[in-house]
Amino acid sequence: MKAVGARLPRYDGVAHVTGRTEFVDDVRVPNMLWAKALRSPVHHAGITKLDTKKAAAMKGVHAVVTWEDVPRLVYGHLEALGIPGDEPLLAKDEVRYKGQPIALVAAEDEETAQLAAEAIEIDFDERPALFDIRKAADPDAPQIHHWGNWYPHFEAEMDVRQIRKGDIERAFDQADTIVSGVYRPAAIEQAPLETQISLVVPEPNGRLTIYSCTQALYFSMGVVAAHLEWPLNRLKFVGGTVGGGFGGKVDTAAETVSALAALKAGRPVKWRWTREEEFLCSSTRAPWHMEIADAVTKDGWILGRKMLTLHDSGAYARFSPYGVTKHSFHHTGAYTIPNLHFDGYVVFTNRVPTTAMRGFGVTSVSFATETHVSRTAEVLGMDPFELRLKNANRIGDTSPNGIAYTDPSTVPTIHSIAEAIGHELPGDYRAMTRDARGGDLLPEHLVAQVGEVDH
Amino acid sequence: MAKHRGRGISAIEYPTGMNQNGDPSQAWIKMKPDGRVDVFSGTSDIGNGSKTIQSQIVAETLGVPYEWITYDNSNTDSSPVCTGTFASRATFVAGKAVEKAALSARQKLLEIAAKELEIAPDDLEVVDGEVIAKGAPQKKIGVPDVAAAATWTHGELITGTGAHLNPYAAIVEPATGKVDSPPHAAISYAACAAEVEVDDETGEVRVEHLWQCFDVGRAINPTLVEGQIQGGALMGLGLGLLEECYPYYPSAEHRGGEFGSYLAPGIKGLPKIDTIIIENPSEAGPYGAKGISEMANNPQPPAIVAAVYAAVGVWVTELPVTPERVLRALEQKDRGPREDGKWVIFDEDLSVDTVAAEGSRFHFPVGG
Secondary structure, three states, X not given: OOOOOOOOOOOOHHHHHOOOOOOHHHOOOOOOEEEEEEEOOOOOEEEEEEEOHHHHOOOOEEEEEOHXXXXXXXXXXXXHHOOOOOOEOOOOOEEOOOOOEEEEEEEOOHHHHHHHHHHOEEEEEEOOOOOOHHHOOOOOOOOXXXXXXXXXXXXXXXXXXXXXXXXXHHHHHHOOEEEEEEEEOOOOOOOOOOOOEEEEEEOXXXXXXXXXXXXXXXXXXXXXXXXXXXXXXXXXXXXXXXXOOOOOOOOOOOHHHHHHHHHHHOOOEEEEOOHHHHHHHOOEOOOEEEEEEEEEOOOOOEEEEEEEEEEEEEOOOOOHHHHHHHHHHOOOOOEOOOEEEEEEEEEEOOOOOEOOOOOOOOHHHHHHHHHHHHHHHHHHOOOHHHHHHHHEOOOOOEOOOOOEOOXXXXXXXXXXXXXXXXXXXXXXXXOOOOOOXXXXXXXXXXXXXXXXXXX | OOEEEEEEEEXXXXXXXXXXXXXXXXXXXXXXXXXXXXXXXXXXXXXXXXXXXXXXXXXXXXXXXXXXXXXXXOEOOOOOOEOOOOOOOOOOHHHHHHHHHHHHHHHHHHHHHHHHHOOOHHHEEEEOOEEEEOOEEEEEEEHHHHHHHHHHHOOOOOEEEEEEOOOOOOEEEOOOOEEOOOOOOEEEEEEEEEEEEEEOOOOOEEEEEEEEEEEOOOOOOHHHHXXXXXXXXXXXXXXXXXXXXXXXXXXXXXXXXXXXXXOOOOOOOOOEEEEEEEOOOOOOOHHHOOOOOHHHHOOHHHHHHHHHHHHHOOOOOEOOOOHHHHHHHHHOOOOOOEEEOOEEEOOHHHOHHHHOOOOOOOOOOOOO
16 A cells, blocks of 8 residues: 555544543643743833742742743744844843733642732833834834844844845836735734643653643753753653644743743642633734835736835744745745845834744735735736736746745646636636746746846 | 625745754654554644654655554654744655655665565565565565564664755845745645625625645645645635734734634635645655645635625725725725826825834835
């Protein structure tokens, strides 16, 4: 039997649907404590007082963890990629979003932990908050991030992700029509059935066993090791089975603070986020603001694209600079556009930090650019299939950052959809392939870019 | 008041592997004394089916039945590095790592079999759990017998390791975004058509039918890849029509804190979905596969928005396309885009140049 290509059932499907799969919440160990967090009730404030003595003295409370207990308070999850850290594991002297964790209490049961978290004495000096990314660079905008209101650490310390290709002004001069539009997809929840959770067990040999719902065992282990300043051999992550992630469980949301609580209490600690915490305090898919102006000819060639992207990162950077870079690399969608001028900003606001979600960085740009192409077809009075096929990327065309496409399938997939819905295409469009353009098929505005390809 | 139908389309692409790469996966394999196979990989299964897919790749590569494979991704003591299950990399990058580990274990299997059969390893192949002499299929030995011989006769372990890493693609020109090598492991492609019905009295949009075509490179498991595409469609409907964390965005108030106050799509009310898979093998993926899991929720929103335009003549470019947004757009239907020379300018009221204050760094000038 051939295994590859076989319609085999999921390895774990029966266990999932019969409730026999063991998720982190199903794991119970002796002497286990339960954790609850104190979170910011306000969007933006200085912390003027933080006193945990009363909470720590409560009956049944075994540990209260604050920023003072974290060996390395700030660690950027993508420092290896050159994206520095900006987010404290637990808030120190300020909070930048409602729901930001400030302290974690480990107690005999969840109710005691919750009451103790509420008994922590804390005072805030509330500050103006910023929510509209379009107004983040206004001269009178509240300053909400120590880096400024947008991310300043792209390569060469640039504060914008740029793509420049070809001669954009010439393309706009030569265009018959320029179509501009604005596209704004919403923040959405990953909404996994399994909320963020971890169980950390201090072992007699000094190691920590961390039961985790992470989508990335080694990545999350690296995050915990960095905050604890521990070598990897003192940690064991147990996981691999995730009750829904969709990107939200790339954030290592519960493991590190639970580990600190378990170390402080000397007992296993489970921190299980409520559904409300999952909705209101865990990261979301980002809202985006995208503006596109396309320079087109009356017969439907897209000569050039100018684009501005503002990405709502929420209160901290997390993976957003990575997401905007990925976004920029794909801002021509499935087409070859030889002249480009793209600016993308990671903009901070006082909302829950946004993070990865299925299609990270590109779901937004697919929506914007495809809607824009449909609109352009309407403005030009062209068949939207034909406009797409004409500009479709082909083998040997180059991407926004100058890489030749080796196996694009824009033409075959569009052909399939036309056939599926019974949309008749003219013969020359039906005859198109994904093969390299050349000779008579090569429109003048693409000559230069195909010429520069290294094969 | 009436219900109107319309169709819209989209065509999209999406990269496999982390943007700019640099995301390793590793795997190791050992064979038990009866030929059964243990695979250790650090890939978390987030519902994407990576355990099954990677087990299929190992079975195919080793030449043994799928049922012989046990796949362990349970902990970091036994499993080597996998950067993680994101960036559509679990089949392509991590799958390539288990394929390489299986090739390495297969080589060891053939070396032991060669001793038993007294035939050179290069002249042997593994087919359906048996090691067979090429061109002389009567000369053969079962994989369980080879594994037993390795254990009890030769004092050896049939094992193999594999790792896969696409090199990091550095941005060498920050001003232009140029990179020094391909910033993706592969790129996948899809196209989609949506048929909607729009009620111009209530503003409600119903997606009646979706047609989706994905080039998956190679369907390692057609059932699972169809599941990804159809599950993705469900999430795409949420993005297009229903879901928003901040109902009054950009305000952060009035968030839904429970499923009862957050509208996500359910099975009820699903449109008819036609799924078309085409296979243009990727150059580097395991058995020609590409990753399509994430992009599966990308083509629906723009196809739906174009279909709504086809139905009632308005562009709704803030998502989701709620009844309120449709009705507001219908009220302003006569306004149309502003024309200025050769410019056709839509959505000017949403632009940063309208909303931001004088002196803002953010600027997108439109018009002649």
